[in-house]
Amino acid sequence: MENTNIRTENWQEFASRKEKEIMELKAENAELNKKIEWLMEQFRLGQQRRFGSSSEKYQSPEQLNLFNEVEATAEESIAEPELIEIERHYRKRRRSVNERLPEELPIEKIEYELPQSEQICPECGEGLHVMGKETRRELKFIPAKAVIVEHIRKIYSCRDCEKKSDHVPIVKAKMPEPVIKGSFASPEAIAHIMTQKFVMCAPLYRQEAEWKRNAILLSRQTMSNWLMKATESWLEPIYHELQKRLLAREVLHADETVLQVLHEDGKTAQSKSYMWLYRTSGDAENPIVLYEYQPDRRAERPETFLKEFKGYLHADGYSGYHDLPETIKIVGCFAHARRKWVEALKAIPSKARDGTNVQKGVAYIDKLFALERKFAEISPAERFKKRQELAKPVLDEFLAWIKSITAPPKTLIGVAAHYTLSQWKYLERYLLDGRLEISNNRAERSIKPFVIARKNFLFSNTPNGAKTSAIMFSIIETAKENGLNPFEYLTYIFKNAPNWNIRNDPEALLRLIPGSDQIPGFVRYPSSQQPLCHEWEEIG
Numbered sequence: 001m002e003n004t005n006i007r008t009e010n011w012q013e014f015a016s017r018k019e020k021e022i023m024e025l026k027a028e029n030a031e032l033n034k035k036i037e038w039l040m041e042q043f044r045l046g047q048q049r050r051f052g053s054s055s056e057k058y059q060s061p062e063q064l065n066l067f068n069e070v071e072a073t074a075e076e077s078i079a080e081p082e083l084i085e086i087e088r089h090y091r092k093r094r095r096s097v098n099e100r101l102p103e104e105l106p107i108e109k110i111e112y113e114l115p116q117s118e119q120i121c122p123e124c125g126e127g128l129h130v131m132g133k134e135t136r137r138e139l140k141f142i143p144a145k146a147v148i149v150e151h152i153r154k155i156y157s158c159r160d161c162e163k164k165s166d167h168v169p170i171v172k173a174k175m176p177e178p179v180i181k182g183s184f185a186s187p188e189a190i191a192h193i194m195t196q197k198f199v200m201c202a203p204l205y206r207q208e209a210e211w212k213r214n215a216i217l218l219s220r221q222t223m224s225n226w227l228m229k230a231t232e233s234w235l236e237p238i239y240h241e242l243q244k245r246l247l248a249r250e251v252l253h254a255d256e257t258v259l260q261v262l263h264e265d266g267k268t269a270q271s272k273s274y275m276w277l278y279r280t281s282g283d284a285e286n287p288i289v290l291y292e293y294q295p296d297r298r299a300e301r302p303e304t305f306l307k308e309f310k311g312y313l314h315a316d317g318y319s320g321y322h323d324l325p326e327t328i329k330i331v332g333c334f335a336h337a338r339r340k341w342v343e344a345l346k347a348i349p350s351k352a353r354d355g356t357n358v359q360k361g362v363a364y365i366d367k368l369f370a371l372e373r374k375f376a377e378i379s380p381a382e383r384f385k386k387r388q389e390l391a392k393p394v395l396d397e398f399l400a401w402i403k404s405i406t407a408p409p410k411t412l413i414g415v416a417a418h419y420t421l422s423q424w425k426y427l428e429r430y431l432l433d434g435r436l437e438i439s440n441n442r443a444e445r446s447i448k449p450f451v452i453a454r455k456n457f458l459f460s461n462t463p464n465g466a467k468t469s470a471i472m473f474s475i476i477e478t479a480k481e482n483g484l485n486p487f488e489y490l491t492y493i494f495k496n497a498p499n500w501n502i503r504n505d506p507e508a509l510l511r512l513i514p515g516s517d518q519i520p521g522f523v524r525y526p527s528s529q530q531p532l533c534h535e536w537e538e539i540g
Contacts, residue, residue, distance in 0.1 A: 108140065146216060149186060151175055177498035179234070185226045187494030193223050194230075195487045198469075198476050201453045224465075231468045234497040238512055239290070239471045242478060245513075246288045250311035251281040251435050253443035254302060254321065257451055261460045264295060273463075275470060276301060277447045281314070283380065283435040286515030287481035289446050291470040293463065299323040312433065314440045317423050332426030335439035338365040340419050344412035357405050358413050361420075364398040372438045380434030387431050395428055449477060482514035488523040489514075 119128040153175040161168045179187050196202040202210075204220035211218040246252065256276045264273065274297050279289040294301045299320035306313070306328060314331045315321040321330050341361040345353060353359050371391050375383045402421055407414040420427070430436040450473055460466040479489045493512055500508035511518045 144192070146214060176495070179494040179498055180226060180229050183226065183229075185230075187491045190226050190230045190494055191487050191490035194227055194472055194476070194490055197227075198449075198453060198472055199480075199486050201455075227472065228465070228468050230494060231471050234493055234502070235471050235475050237502050237509055238493070239474055241509055241513060242288050242474065243290060246278060246280060246290055247306065247308040249280055249284060249309075251283055251314075251433070252306075252309065252311065253277075253279050253281060253314040253440055253446075255316065255440065255443040255447045256297060256318075257447055257454075259293065259454065259460060259466060261295075261463055261466050263462050267295065272297075273466065274301070275447075275450055275466075276305065277443055277450075278302075278305060279443055279446050281435060281442065282437065287478065288514075289477040289481055290474045291450065291477075293460075293466040293470045295463065312429070312436055314437060314443065316440055317419065317426075322426075329429065329432075330426050331429045331436050331440075332423045333440035334365055334368060334427055334430075335441050335444075337416075337420045337423060337427060338362065338369075340412075340416035341365065344416050347412050357407070358416070360401070361413070361416060364394065364401070367394055368398075368438060382434070384431075384434035387434070392431060395431070399424060446477060446481075449473070478514050484514055484519070484523050489519070492519065492523055 114128070120126070121128055154173045156171045156173075157168050179185060179190060193204075193207060196207055197204065204223050207223065208218065208220045254277065256274050258272045259275045260270070261267075261273045264271075267273075273293065273295050276292045276294055277289070278292070280287050292301075292305055297318075297320060302321065303324055306324065310327040312329050312331050313321065313324070314333065316333050316336050324330065341358060344358045345356075345362055348356060348358060368391060371387075371394070375386050378386070402417050405413075405417065407417055409415070409418060430438050453473075460469060475490070475493075476486045479486050497512060500511070502509040502512065510516060
């Protein structure tokens with residue numbers, strides 16, 4: 001009996017131990033399955049990034065349905081394209097090049113006539129007369145050419161005083177001040193170099209080679225000196241005036257991107273520095289775009305720059321913005337939140353996406369963006385009312401849905417859901433004012449020119465050079481936002497600023513600010529304002 005009890009106890013211990021081992025194996029198996037699924041997500045996402053489209057645009061299953069393609073794409077108001085017959089086939093008539101050319105372009109006319117001896121009728125031998133003309137138009141491009149401009153100032157004296165007096169007055173004709181004293185740099189030359197570098201993304205060494213091909217030996221060191229001196233003397237006062245105006249606004253956007261500076265005290269050449277961007281929102285009549293170089297990404301950088309600012313600041317999810325004073329209310333970016341959901345969607349095989357929670361998350365955000373596109377043309381007051389009526393219910397439903405789903409935190413959908421929830425109080429703030437925007441795309445689009453240019457110049461040599469570059473970028477991008485031709489506008493500044501005493505005369509300085517009615521018309525583009533951006537896209 002005693003042995004039987006021992007055998008029973010041994011069997012129970014054995015069964016209990018095996019059951020525990022089975023449970024441990026199941027838990028280990030479940031954990032391995034999660035890791036495999038996570039690795040497959042990363043693999044599919046990596047494959048998509050490597051071989052797939054970089055666009056974040058996504059079509060719902062309804063959009064992909066080809067059954068009603070004719071009804072969905074038909075538009076009776078669009079006229080049929082004209083066709084011209086060419087032997088045995090037809091093709092669309094190409095749009096005339098005249099539709100793409102500005103009316104202000106000068107016209108050079110070349111007329112072709114028959115020699116007098118050939119103006120005889122081949123039938124009867126009588127003289128011919130002009131019965132009409134046949135015209136062909138071409139676009140002719142004249143490459144830039146360099147000329148030397150000599151400023152000759154005449155000096156006058158009095159002949160009578162020369163004969164009768166021991167003091168002879170000397171009077172000099174007025175001559176405009178140079179943009180850089182003691183230099184042969186002209187306003188046009190500096191404006192050209194600056195535009196080529198910061199608009200066309202041509203580094204100075206490439207420009208040096210181009211000058212050399214035109215038999216002009218102009219070193220990159222000389223060009224660099226020109227840009228530095230012209231910026232410090234004439235563009236920096238404009239930058240500070242623009243900063244005052246920027247901080248007086250009530251709605252701003254901010255963003256930042258990395259920049260490598262080779263020679264910076266206390267840092268290695270490989271360490272990261274940052275270019276910060278601050279700009280006006282869509283409610284500004286005269287947009288302002290300012291860059292600021294800083295050696296790091298600490299929260300005190302935007303706090304110092306925005307010291308005089310009180311209002312709403314659009315930004316991404318970087319925590320440094322959330323540490324700003326309470327007088328600055330951070331407005332989140334739904335484009336960043338959407339990007340997390342799109343990444344999770346791309347990690348799912350195409351055939352398995354329909355009906356998934358990831359697809360639902362993207363659909364919620366897309367619905368919010370679709371509403372914003374409808375509200376784009378109405379006033380801020382009307383937009384505020386429409387958002388409360390139509391967008392707020394979608395947001396409330398979206399929030400309740402996110403809280404209801406269960407997703408492992410390390411999966412892509414878990415990351416997307418966690419990011420959206422953690423940023424929610426900032427994301428929903430765009431409902432507070434009709435001037436606010438659903439995304440920070442306006443700032444991302446403004447920082448993109450710098451990112452593109454950085455791919456060409458790669459780095460700055462010194463912090464002083466980085467600060468100078470920030471000022472030049474600011475003036476150029478602000479000019480572009482206001483519909484000003486950068487080259488013409490910079491030339492206008494460098495011609496007039498040295499003669500207007502802009503550092504001591506505030507009224508003179510205001511005549512150089514974008515938006516001034518004193519800036520001549522030839523400086524402007526045909527169209528000035530960019531449309532309000534409510535789209536999402538891949539930002540490089």
